[in-house]
Amino acid sequence: MHMHKFEKIWLTFGIGCLVVFLTVVGVSAFYLGNKPASCLTTIDPEKVTQTKPFDKPGLHKVEGKEWDYELVFVASAFSYQPAQVEVPLGAKVKVIATTTDVVHGLEVAGTNINMMLEPGYINEYTTTFDKAGEYLIVCNEYCGTGHHLMFSKIEVVEK
Amino acid sequence: MINVTAAKIKVDPRDAKLSMAHFFVAFTALALGGLMGLLQTLVRSGKFELPFGIGYYQVLTVHGVLMGLVLTTFFIMGFQYAAVSRTAGTHSNAARRTGWIGFWLMTIGTLMSATMVLLNEATVLYTFYAPLQAHWIFYLGLTFVVIGSWIDGAAQIMTYAKWRKNNPGQPSPLLSFMAVINTVMWIVATLGVAATVLFQLLPWSLGLVETVDVLVSRTLFWYFGHPLVYFWLLPAYMCWYAIIPKIIGGKIFSDSLARLSFILFLLFSIPVGFHHQLTEPGIDPVWKFIQVILTFMVVIPSLMTAFSLFATFERYGRSKGATGLFGWLKVLPWNDARFIVPFIGMVSFIPAGAGGIINASNQMDQVVHNTIWVTGHFHLTAATSVVLTFFGISYWLVPHLTGRKLTKAMNKLGIIQAWVWFIGMAFMSGAMHFQGLLGGPRRSSFSTYGNSQQALEWIPYQIAQAVGGTILFLGIILVLIIFINLAFFAPKGEEEFPVGEAENLSEKAPMVFENWKLWLGITAALILFAYTVPFIDIIQNAPPGSKGFKTW
Amino acid sequence: MAKPELKTNQKTQVEDRSSLKGTLASVFLLGLFIIVSWVSVYYLFVDRF
């Protein structure tokens, strides 16, 4: 099997690019901690609202952790608890969420907070809210007739 | 040269009939699905509401099932069945009977599922994610489609095997080889979706078990879902690699490299499903990243394809005396619909492929996951590159099979059709990509989300999508006119089934490419490597199962 | 006078016949497009929280 010299050059270059892309995201994910939301904790989907921390949805200040706040969401067809929340600018926040019924999404539009919520699993993502403004949270996985009516809001405000 | 023995220039009329049966179903799906697509873009523009209380998501389910599952599977099976008949010889009576059984099983299954969707008993979109629970007849119908496609594909494999037996030590005809690779990949991939439907969703929807393990079901689905998109793409690659060279009057750049790239697709299309689950809980991020690496491997055969295609065109152009760096572009047959329609598809694959690499880039998926960007992406890959190539194929294949001719007028209409499609898609898919980067979600009816500032900024893009959708619908009307003309009204005559020849005929493809034990073995090994540990994890750490929900 | 000119002409033509420099240029343009797209979205990712 014969390969043209130019094709060898092209494949070397192309594969080189792929390796660079992979290295960049790999280092960012596993060294700098930018892994996509992948929490492994499970929960009984029928007892969500009795289970900590989902018995108290909303923003909570925490001590002695790597992050300053925990922002807890409970999703169910077709709404989020809380329906609106304020976050202080610059706060390092762990967003923790789950669903009580079907699969939902939790996407804070215009940010990297974008995760699937699946019954039986908790999902979480930690980030620093470093840009002020009003952010729309949309459900981005089809969950039924009211899917496009399912939203919440985060206001990142200077305090 | 070597393969002329068994090859017949014309597909046997008995085989032609079965191919055409597939195409009638496929183009019916295109007509209905296209109408749904138009309605979706109109609703999403905010200027239009569906009549008679029809729900947006029911329309979207019809569109996804008809376009993503019915149009593609039926067209591909019909095309590959004809391609094998043309290059490996007429199917035996037994193979043809097998093909018909598969065809009818798929058709019955489609009708069963479609009925449940129309009765609003299965508004679960074409991905039917649990714990949304559809009527059991919907799942049974899907099972029939999958099993039917196995039987249908078996017909191609039987004829390929017969050719191999009659031509020991010879590499099989390129198109037959490619068709069989795609069929084998399809069979291995559909094992996943068959498993979740048969062992999880069907018993659960029948009430035999109360709960379902959602993550197991999703993982099995996506084990199938990624090779599904390669199952759509490979027939287009068959046309680009092995048919287009003949149409332009050139040669296949390299028969062996074409085969190698198809083998790479078989190996690397399957162990990569996690790249659709990158933001999901319950899956270890290390295993996600391993599958991301495997996903990047499957880019390599596409890099090879790009080179081969440019090289075919350049070699041909220079043989016609073209000079300079890009002079060869000028001499390509721009007035031949059989060339230009798939060519526009090839060009669309450039942004489509670039978008795909972005989607697969681990945490970068958070920027685009489940936004309308993704919809924009696969309307470039599937709904442009793939379907334009399918349209281009049908412009010669349908008259070939029906004993008619592609007339000048239809050729011209075909070219217009492709440009209309391209323009419509530029609007629709372009606007989807940009809206997605701003965060606009996919699979969503029109909504201002309580007059949120961000959502209001998305509306102009949705209007652009409606403009694009309207142009695209015009494109669908044109294809249907051409298809009906070629199937029933075009003048009788002979239309060629073009099959390319390799540039270097003395270079025989290595026989190791036909060593199925080897390739299936490596395929299985890669799948086991990528899935065994995370799958055991998922099962061992499973939460309590989910009851079914009907939220529509 | 005319003869040697014809010869060199023929020679470059033969060379040109089998050349794939246009292909190489095309695939590198493709590569460039992929890199630019990828880097733009990576920038969005880095810029956003």
Ligand code: HEM
């Ligand atoms: C007239 C041409 C078409 C138009 C106007 C159109 C429009 C659309 C729109 C607007 C959506 C997204 C809706 C949403 O996410 O809310 C969509 C989804 C989809 N389209 Fe198309 N489309 C067309 C052709 C095609 C073709 C030819 C194919 C396949 C080869 C296709 C396959 C799909 C699939 C698989 C989905 C996803 C459905 C889902 O998310 O459940 N479309 N289409």
Ligand SMILES: [Cu+2]
């Ligand atoms: Cu939703």
Ligand SMILES: [Cu+2]
């Ligand atoms: Cu994929």
